[in-house]
Amino acid sequence: MITGSIVAMVTPMHADGSVDWERLDQLVEFHIKEGTDAIVAVGTTGESATLSTAEHCDVIERVIKVAGGRRPIIAGTGANSTSEAIELTQEAKNLGADACLLVTPYYNKPPQRGIIKHHEAIAAAVDVPQILYNVPGRTACDMLPETIAALADIEQIVAVKEATGDLERARKVIELVGDRMAVYSGDDPTASDLILLGGKGNISVTANVAPKMMHELCMLALDGKADEARALNEKLMNLHKSLFCEANPIPVKWAMQRMGLMEGGIRL
Structure with a gap:
């Protein structure tokens, strides 16, 4: 089971929007050095919505190669087309991803039974650990706790990223799925509290x-050190909020440019 701080890594780009492969390599090394526990390649923060399919797969391949087994790599392979999600997930498996992160089908607004069928089809087609991803603020599609629980017995579905920021909802998900799947936060301000509720x-x-x-915040919460975890989270709270002053990943790429970690490129 992957636990701890899992970075939804940006995809660094040049000013013209082309992928900056040298900086990508450096970012992987940066996260390994700084203690990040696992890396998501080409999630929402990695601008999956604007990368071509070839670029998408190339970034996943490059991150896996540079990490060289030193950290688990989770590939973002979700799509609002089930067949496209299957193709991306199969390619990520072929490239050696440790797991795949699959967002709910955005824009289409499927009913709950449609969400279940979507994820059942991907799990049946590709034998790789799969993480559900619920972020209704982006997708206009809310995967309810009961739906997550209905998918928890599928062998390939090992976890869910719950990004609503609603701790009562997270508590319900954790209670419903028990030890059948891991629950990860996808909301930085409330992440330590979700982990203290039983998240991973x-x-x-x-x-x-x-x-x-x-990394330190997640370790404190995983160890049940609630007061220390909440104190550290309070120190980070202004940063959490500032990184969403505009749509992600605009602020985080701005911050990383100012830190000298990358150029200022971002896709239209």
Whole structure:
């Protein structure tokens, strides 16, 4: 099981929007050095919506190669087309990804039974660990706790990224799934509290900017050190909020440019 601080890593780009492969390599090394526990390649923060399919797969391949087994690599392979999600997930498996992160089908607004059929089809087609990803603020599609629980007995579905920021909802998901799947936060401000409720980690935007502190935060919460975890989270709260002053990943890429970690390129 992957636990701890899991960075939703940006895809560094040149000013013209082309992928900056040298900086990508450096970012992987940066996260390994700073203690990040796992890396998501080409999630929302990695601009999956604007990369071509070839670029998408090339970034996954490059991150896996540079990491060289030193950290688990989770590939973002979700799509609002089930067949496309299957193709991306199969390719990520072929490239050696440790797991795949699959967002709910955005824009289409499927009913709950459609969400279940979508994920059942991907799990049946590709034998690789799969993480559900619920982020209704982006997708206009809310995967309800009961739906997550209905998918928890599928062998390939090992976890869920719950990014609503609603701790009562997270508590319900954790209670419903029990030990059948891991529950990760996808909301930095509430991540430590979700872990203290029984979550296993945080898929984080803030970890792009403060990886060492986010690793420490997750370890404190996983160890049940609630007061210390909440104190550290309070120190990070302004950063959490500032990184969403505009749509992600605009602020986090701005911050990383100012830190000298990358150029200022971002896709239209």
